[in-house]
Amino acid sequence: MSSWNQPLTIWQKVQEAWNSLIVMKTFLSVSVTAAFRGKNGAKQYNVHVLNAVTRKLCVTFTPRQLQLRDTPTEEAYRQFMASRGLQPQTVPLNHGAKGHWIGNKNAKNILVYYHGGGFFLFGRPQHYQLLAHMLDRLNEAGHDNLAIFFLTYTTTPHAVYPVQLRQSVEALRYILNETGRSPANIFLGGDSAGGNLSIAVLLHLTHPHPEIEPLKISQPLAGVIGCAPWVSYKLDGPSVQENAYKDGLSKEILDRWSDQYLSGKEGDPWSEPAKAPMDWWEEIQAKDILMTAGRDEILLSSIDEFVERFKKVVPNTVYVVAQDETHDSAVYAADVVGYDTQQTQAIVNWLGARL
Template sequence: MAANNTSETDELSAADTVAFFGLLPLFVIRLLAAFAVHKNPALHWRQRLALTFLQAQRTTFSNRHQRWLVRRVSTGEAITQHCRKNKIAHKTVLVKDSKPTPAAADLRIPPPILHFLTPPAASQDGNGTGPTLVYFHGGGFVNPLRGEAHMPFIMKCAASCRASQVVILEYALAPEHPYPTQLVQCVATVRHLLEKSCLLPSDLILAGDSAGGQLVGAVLAHLVHPSPYAPPLKVDGQFRAALLVSPFVRLAVGADFGTYQTNDGRDYLNRPQVDAFGDAWQGRGDEIWANLGGTEAAAEVWPKVFDDGPRGLVRKALITVGTAEIFLGCCRDFARDYAGAETVAGSQGTDWRALLEGKERVLAECDGEAHVQVALDSAVGYDKGAMGCAIMSWLALV
């Protein structure tokens, strides 16, 4: 099945290719220098290596080079390669009946592609009683899923919550497909699972990282305050849980934006990079489905989503953030002001299960860790990071 974003991969010209290889020695020098001087006692050396790798990559290569590096493998190809290598049962479904409203009709939104994976433990068990983990990947809305980082993490999440299946949305990428394309495709995904797969909301754990965490929030907002771009969707009951990993909950505004400044240089993301993602995505700052915590509608919408009673949409929610992230301040504000979350803080070696048990909505602050640190950890084969341990401990409890 053809992926709906493979055609957007930019090939390098001969001159770009020569420039890229010419910059490799400089990249290596910058990587080694940054790794040597990087001082963060909260991080393991492998975590520091992953972080400085991304920082050196950003400062060495042009935007065109970085785009080529990231987009060489599409989301669908990355999922297929991982499943083939690890002998994971995998099928794809094109959601042909997904239709945007007239407000988004001129955007030519392609039908979403869903990847259904059966975790190895579920294949061996065979009873199919576990939840369905629905995952929206990050990447600033412009980059595909990273197989070496996302896939091990997603499958560990599935094992921790004893999922019977994993559903990963392969959404179309910006700037070729700007906002609200991804929102429309996410709503169509949930509709398909509820109406065509005959699942209950209580069967679903909605999860995502960075831009994918934003999409989890956008779908929840749409359910209580429908966007004009996607048909309304009513659910009967509560979702089992929502997991937002380092979510992009607020569009950056103003020249002085808290931890965008204080954590500049500690994270691998920076303000210009986030602004570039936003310019490509074209999310509207006055719409809650794009700007989760930055609109007047937020005060009305989120109390309905996170209501403590049976009318709330989500039974349990976890938001994670590293204390070295530029998104730290935004995530704190959203968790406190809108999700009604209790903050717990921990580091490597923390007994996260003891901290999280019995809590319905939690913000887990992970000492010294960067944006979506758990994905970086997965890429270097490190499984003792604070963010990863917090997530796996929480999923085991939902």
């Protein structure tokens, strides 16, 4: 067992308890002041309180405390499958990654999915619940020919860039080479940092990362989804200030997570897709692209700017901005807003039109 995964010492537990009191104080305070939040806060009272507590928690607890409190991605998958009375279907991949099947793994079409969490947080139970909900919605509409291959990648600080991208490429390589799927029947998708990975894998297909084995495909992928994709670590757009008291993220949190991910390296087109020259996207290997964002998230400006330039080169891009939604709310605020958010609906409709 690594020192990171060792149980907390008595003193560290005391510190954790103190930190819990600090977060509880924020909860009690915001529970009162949220009634007077006005237009500066999230539209829904419960979302406003939840996001304020999330921001405080992420900067108060140490990274180690945060991870030790959380359920690892693979264990969350096992629990999710057990809750549905199903056996886990996990596949070991190269470079220490694992893939988890959701739905019928023999389905004609596959969505390779990369979870968000700043490359630091584990895939959450809500990720699996959301994706299963999307499959249910698609099945109800007569589209029962899609399965999801969910990647467990190594989170920071246990590995840093470009390990997570290498593992993401391997998930696609596995589906192509080991299951025999045609690229035309494969979608890539992800939320937040996972949206970053889905776009970076797409870039790797035509402009391989110098440290990652190239992956050539015979024809374009069916499509790529970036849900609130974290495409740039530069946080100087107006939404950072405008949505500072609405969103569950803050500049301090994102700066900490991007620093952990890059680990001293300079950002490049594969770590921050917004840095890729626009002509790199001209021979994009995907038929269609969907990007979504929440109007009330701090990443909105950077997503807006990226998509505006991207669409000039890739006109088969659909961009949906969800009114009154904060960052990745169908995952991180699911207990409050549920799974049927505007962005979820956009993804279900977009997939349904292509299955």
